[in-house]
Amino acid sequence: MFSPGRSRRPGNRGLHGAPAGRSSRRGLVMSSDLHAALDLGSTAIKAVALRGGVVAAQVSRPIRGRLQPCLAGVLEELSRALPEARCMLVAVTGNRAGACAEFLGVTHVNPIVATCRGVGHLAPEAGAALELGGEHSTFLRFGPPTETGNRALEDFAVNGACSAGTGAFLEQEAHRFGLSIEEFARRAATSQHSVSIAGRCAVFAKTDLVHKHQNGIPLDDLAYALCLAIAQSLAREVIGAQTPPRPLALVGGVAANGGVRRAVIETLGLDQGELVVPNEHALVGAIGAIIAARDLPTRSELPLAEALARVRTSAPPASPRVVLSPLAPDGPPPAPHVGKPEPSARQPMSGGTLGIDIGSTSTNLAWLAPEGTVRYTHSVPTRGDPLAAAAAVLRALEERHGVVSPAAVGVTGSGRRFVAELIGADFAVNEITAHAAGCARYLPDADTVFDIGGQDAKYIRLEHGAVIGFEMNKVCSAGTGSFLEEMATVLGLDIVGEFDHEALRSRAPIELGERCTVFMASEIARRLQEGCAREDLAAGLAYAVVRNYLGRVVGRHQPGRRIVFQGGVAANGAVVAALRMVLGHDVTVHPFNHAAGAIGVGLLAAEQVCGPSRFQGLRERDLSRIRTRSFSCPQCSNRCTVHVTRGPSRRRFFAGGLCDRYDGRGEVDRGNGGRSAERLDLFAEREAAATRWVAEASPGDEGAVGIPRALLFLEQLPFWTTFLNHLGVPYVLSPPTTRPTLERGMVLARHDVCLPLTVAYGHVDALVTAGLRRILLPSVASLEHGTVAER
Template sequence: MRRFFAGIDGGSVSVKIVLIDENSKLLESIYRRHRGHPFTVAHEILKELSIKYPDLYVLFTGSAGKNIATSLNAPYLDELSAQALSTRRFYPEVRTIIEMGGEDSKLIILDGDSIKDFSLNSVCAAGTGSFLDQQAERLRLSIEEFSELSLKSKKPPRIAGRCSVFAKSDMIHLQQIATPVEDIVAGLCFAVARNFKGSIVRGRPIYPEVSFQGGVALNRGMVRAFKEVFGLERLIVPEQTALMGAYGAALKALEESLCWKVDIEKMEMVLSSMSFHEKGHRPLIGKDDDFAQRHLKGFPVSKVSLTHSEKRDVYLGIDIGSISTNLAVIDEQGSLITKRYLMTAGRPIEAVLQGLREIGEEIKDRVVVRGVGTTGSGRYMIADFVGADIVKNEITAQATAASFIDPEVDTIFEIGGQDSKYISLRDGVIVDFEMNKACAAGTGSFLEEQAEKLNISIKEEFARTAFCSENPCRLGERCTVFMENSLMVNLQRGARKEDLLAGLAYSIVENYINRVVAGRPIGERIFFQGGTAFNKAVVAAFEKFLGKKITVPPNHDVTGAIGMALIARDYVKNRGIEKSNFKGFDLVNRKYSLNSFECKGCENLCEINRVKIEGEKEYLFYGGRCEKYDIRRKRTNDIEDLFAFREELLWSSHNEWLKKRQEGYQPRRGRIGIPYVFFFHDYLPYWSTLLWELGFDVVVSAKTNRHITNLGVESVLAETCYPVKVAHGHVRYLMEQGIKDIFLPSFVNLCLPDD
């Protein structure tokens, strides 16, 4: 009887099947999305094929394919080998494979018949098909429209490619400034390509020829982005690009008889035994705990009323974040008079003006503003805009508010829209802190994204429904894109919506504790601050997960602004400042103009936003990576720039040698490079002089810039701190200059002058 061989590639999104005969002739190719049921879809396809091809043998590959193979006690071929086998067969000239699927990405480097090196993506969806699918859905585009539109872009903007949630914020901002849709989608494609280069390639050589495989390779915008990001003249996209894994498995089954004889009855028996019986977390509210008494009576709000008899001295705090802009007004005793919690929506100036307008209409005639402070990501620009007296970081502001509310507090959990913070206090003093990295999995936006997918109101229904759960799902720590797929899978397997919502509350807690707190000490007096603390399901999840009571302080949504108002109060009092720099509530009536330009002061080429307020001579600037356009620094130009003075001293001896070199001095030895990193910032004069005196031609790397940073990020294979990545970039920079010998000593011991 004639035999037939099929390769089944079960991925996170779809099931792909390639069927060949004994002569390797392609007979069937099938691509079908499984929507969380890969085994069911594989069974359906094989049942159809077995009627037409009765003597059918299969070999499984792919992430879902491995689970299917295990349940059937069938052989399995790893994805890397499957991709490599099919590529070698049909494209023997290919040395490098870029493979991108629904939830995973791979780099495979071939050396003849073997795999020389490979790299896989982490638990982040940035750089996968699901990331692009979600962004296309947000833009109300089919993935086909997304692909075609991206080719029309002339100047793709830079968009965050590290996280889907952060990408959403960038997209909102670009839409608000009327960026064409084709530029936005092209920017997303380039973001994915850059992320692949930085987080997966990581400095590995890309040998030509290069093949782009997987479902994402059908996106022409991604093909363009990869060619430009990697500087490729040619990028091969196989005709059966989405089926290369399945093709490799089919060939392996044929050539080595590593396969399983299709048994439909056995598959149906396994299917019938499958059910959703996963043991989840504990319910958010236990029968005997006092959570309901402590947290379900509404959040405390502490405010004082103003009289019309006399004006009261007050202090204004402004917290400008990526998602929300918060304003708080306090009196001399620190009591809250009024507050505003507003959406920033990519327009910090408009948000602040709206807050000032509303507060001014409420209390302007009954108060005298004695001090103003700003904090948050937009603190410097808004400080100049409103006339603030002091600027501080968010950590200090949050800690100040918490310590004022309760001097005994020792731990602060602060979770906002796109960032989260951990602060450890001892006697009111910050002793440790941490913030989330380029991942929004432990933030409020993460919850909001998932609630939208489940058609649940984050404000009204989420907590109420989650509290009904008796078996919260164990969703673990997952990227927001992968979590969406995980939710759909669990729903399709029979999970109840309330169990999923409670599971999401636990998930944000797990992400926060494991990724932000990361083993740091958690005290006994814990404050939960930020807008996410409104979600009582998350409060309950924290208590159950930690086994400790959590306090949600009054006005927890604006504690950053309250803390900044307290700091402003103490600042003006301690310095005896009689009149605040505050420009007044009437600032809202003054017109302003906003435009932008590209700074060419260094290789970073920052886009600088320039604000001109009616009646003021000076411009306000924001958006740069340095303080070149910081208007506050210009006001203090009578103070010597000690950093510049130190820099001049560090380079003086080296520059003298360079001058001798230009005047004809010829070093007798070859060139040697010094990367301008770490201790060379202190000991450059010593090492440079030593090497020049020894007869070397000394080359020092340039000051850190975007190019050097990118070189470092793309070079480091392990996850290291930022300075180490930059150091690798400096070494790569010197190598680009043709420097073959690089001087990078390690200090074992260092004697000081007094030793």
């Protein structure tokens, strides 16, 4: 989370004595010599050379887990861009850049100072600046110009250890949807509808995105929803309750994202022209570092060619670290047994059962013969489009076996209801039941199932093949397949093949602890900047996945002795080795670890379905006939946007909304449920009961007391209104909760608090705005419900 309470430093006027920036470029006094600086970010290294205050050359490269080669490549490319000139490296800036500056023997410029000076040079008219980088966000507020024409830094705030809402987070989500960050930004900038997602935590937002896209919400709307959630989180956690001075400069690499720019304008209520994005927005730190270094009375500098030679011939000293046991002390472990479907000739298949597992990151299909034998399996990436993934696995099945006529079709996974409705499946069941059935089929003596998929992790306890207990990861997806793949990307490794190879050859795995996805990305970036070997970090990640799973999913449960490991992550040899090392005994990998859920739901469909199948299939050419429209639900003041998807069979599927009136419902599901809900609105009944004895006064009445419609005050409203009525004290209730109530509370709640308490802030603010000077906020120490006392 953003933690301004820990990182905000008010009143840092002229930090380290450095002014915020020049009033104009013309006012910058520099020699005609070339001066260069490095900006070591968490995800990329940028370099710039200035001549007379004008950019003469610039370079930017992603680190991708190899800090020293990246640094050498940046210096070499900058040197090639200036073949005839003598260029001096005068400064290094960026988070944790001090060690590099010391190694090169040049001036280290604080990144806050560098951003100040860079913004002052590139956008001297700005009253404030918001910098969005790979893993860090910074807000700077400038004071009025001083006598020298410079504007002092009046206040600043930075995000905490969590990098939610930064460039790395956006790139991860774009990659998961199979899009470049440029295409993701373009879609966000052109979205036509608003969708609400969780933006306070990157991992929660990712889970929310997966759920909504699995249920048919268009990608364009989700892309902008993510940008909007990020902007709202920045406004709440970094900028704070005060209105930022206009104009606002948006700098850093993320400033190139049109969706983020649109969201910042909307969230902060900026008018046309009040958001300034300089052309060199990504270079602001490096430019500012040169300017700040040149103004110092003494500085250390180094010829660019000598800096390149120093980086090529030696490495920065490594910092001390905690190491773990090697994953493969006796050499690479034997590969697990991989099941293969029984071969069959290419011929139409009928009478068997089809199982489809619509996962968040992959979609798996299994074709079972009538006796339950696996005849065919296939897997494709879901990439946020469950219908396209379902069509792809069905097309692969037809290409292999021709026309299929299953006796029953079962669907499981996070996108099961959406896909089942549109392809005409006969049976849909939760993942726990499906994966347990898939395990029992092949390993009937198993008493424990460890299942780690792309977004979900499950622990299942079995007895004679029946489920007697289970746990799942909560909203957080830390320690799952997507977590591992994203961290492998940070290391510059392909999760298939390369990650295993690197991790298993490590002799000194690095302890990384149990962390969420975003914290882990920051930790890996820090370790790479300290010079840690990539293979040691990969092995440490394998251990981290296992400890995350055992600590957060298995928890206090005691696994049995016959453990079966399944799910996509079970194919990762490094994670299997780490699991065996931590548990101290063997773990069996399911022969069809990817398709265990699809096999299980296929077996269950064969048992449960009677009569002819209603399966209609879904061809990829049918995807163009699928239509999604949106409407605003009028049932309450939230006015939720509901998306309706109509498939080739004319079946409709509803998704969206804060309640379950429509969300996740198909044509048949909705039927009578919708009409009965209209006859009896339980929320309206509750509101009528709570306000039955309310006799409100006017906010201007003398001595009037404000009562917020929030927390226990709302639950106990009949008590407090009766109490005040008998005392003859006039009172006023805050208006019912609306979206603006929540948004105002998010701005005012300066620390990480739960949603009900955030809403309470908004209600109190509404009462204060209405003119109330007395607010009733009783402290309830204990409360009795029936015979049970609660604290």
